[in-house]
Amino acid sequence: MHILIAPNAFKNSLDAAQVALAIEEGLKQSRLDCTTECFPIADGGDGTGGLIVERCKGKTVKQSVRDPLGREIASSFGLIGDGKAAVIEMADASGLRLLKKEQLDPMWASSYGTGELIKAALDKTVKRIIIAMGGSATVDGGCGILSALGIKFLDDAGRELIARPKELAKMARIDASGIDDRILNCEVVILCDVDNTLLGTQGAAAVFGPQKGATPGEVELLDSFLANFAAISKTQTGTDMVAIKHGGVAGGATAGLYTWLNAKLVNGIEYFLELIGFDEALKRSDLVITGEGSIDRQTLQGKGPYGVAVKAKALNLPVVALAGNVSAEGDEELKRYFDELICINEEGFDIAEAIKNTRGNLIRSAISVGNSIASKII
Template identity: 55%
Template sequence: MAPNAFKHGLSAEDAAAAIGQGLTASGLRHTSEAFPIGDGGDGTIALIADRLGAVRVKATVRDPLHRDIDTWFGLTDDATTLIEMANASGLRLLDTAELDPLIALSTGTGDLIRAALDLEARRIIVGMGGSATVDGGVGILQSLGARFLDKHGDPLTGLPAALTALDSIDTSQLDPRLANCELVVLCDVDNPLLGPSGAAAVYGPQKGATPGSVQQLDSCLEQLANVVAKTTGRDMKTVTYGGTAGGAAAGLYGLLNATLAGGIDYFLDITGFDRSLETADFVITGEGSIDDQTLQGKGPMGVAVRAKKRGIPVIGLAGKIPLTPGPELKKYFDILLPIGNEPSGLADALENTAANLSRTAEAIGRMIALSSTGLE
């Protein structure tokens, strides 16, 4: 049972539990394993921390509006630190009226990285989903010692909106401990940094950007990319996954040479998912919607690819599926089932996600049991 979170409806852990309850209620004789998954989005790091038995270390950091908040990061036995960007710089930390990516900064995530370095971290993994920022990572980088200067050599104020005036970046005061630490960024989207498919255009509006500020933010990110290219020679504009977290992924690649990784594959590797497949006869996965976009590296797709390599049937559950799934979806998902029980509005559907998952899983269990009886 390897579901992703059902966005706004159910966490991945609760989704797996609901599926398990349904299978138990079906009377099917079976063993099962709950293996909730994350693809780099908000909650992924918590799942990794739980799987790896990481200690949760408390830290006080700055939220997107620079207010002090208490949060945590994970620390494993091998000095790997696990950081959830949303814990420090997330949308969920702000009220709707506070959302404004022209002023929101990712500084708190940088605070967490510094706290990890204080504990002599040798590898830092950052899950970047769910951020409230479109700052290209300048908040993180400032927290780590980078200085963003205008043409007079003075530090810019009013970031990220002021990035259009960026002329140079002083990296001489970057935390020297970064040089001896591997930095991995888990990305849940593959958008580029700039343009109509970029960080500002696609994700800016959900973070409070107006049409006018979307254009301004895109210009800010372009200027940042231009100056970073002159500073380090790295191209933020073309790097895969660069649009993740308002361009923060591209910024950490550009100035810190961070490794940008597809969230779901990295998650499945580090948590040992393939070992669990060794004893599986069926895999049940799911999330809020399974459609053609799922094929672009979403969580259920990562699960399905690995299961199909082993010849294991995959059942996909979702609040929404296509009326006629295309051949690529059918290639990876043997069965696709919508979990809704009757016509309803979105609010009702979200409220009933757990009950609908359990009911659908119970039906699956009964069908498997009937099929097995028939075969005998």
């Protein structure tokens, strides 16, 4: 039996490669006689860019940029496909992981540094820029990125505003005459892992603002700023940012780049699996094991394990999913794609303890899976 191990990262615990190795170790300790292949996946979330560059045997280019608070940091981006495509991880320039908890300030945080990475990629004369937007610390609608590329945001007196939400609340007009026109001749592809729209209770500010440090009052201010940005953009471009599927990803940056850079918004896991040749790995497999921190109804909206399961089921392969938490909600729908849903933690687990013990719990669960399969074969 050949088992393909294709998990997503377990948030705040292990990256996808570490998860895959833990599962592989558990299988090797079990009674099951099998071969394994580790194939860590990503769906547009934090870590996607690095996995793409690694799987495509690309190279990394170092670049100095500004972090969400405007401080100079060392960052990087990847080049793949003989240097014709750049891979940018928004979190590497504008990410939550660059800030301490007490530094989170979505009213001031800017995506400008990600725009600097894009400019650096354009200097390499790439024809395509692939952006993974997970893990951002910003709710600026991508205005920081656009500012780095030459777009100006003006108040009603024609004064240029700093591209930060607190200042952009005064936005009255957008001047795109100075845009770096190289970006308009480059295909921009954005990998999305959720389908939230820009505004409202399921929008960028309401859903993702609090995890980026926004108070309830700031959530309202951010939503109002994004609504004004959308209204001005619609007047000037004719594009309705509010209606865009995936428009709420990365603090609305997807909506801003779709509108002003003609970016393509794609399902992250589908694009990732196609780009790195997942189908070939499936063809040589008898069973697939996937997983991530939580498996629930949101998984069915295009998260990594769902994308893996859809492809596996197309080849009639059984799929086992391991997760730190498995929700009963949407259980019947989940069972259409996952033959077994296994929570790696004991009932009534403490979250902090579970995160600390993720590797051990994955190994233990994989041993159990291997032994269960072995007993059925015997």
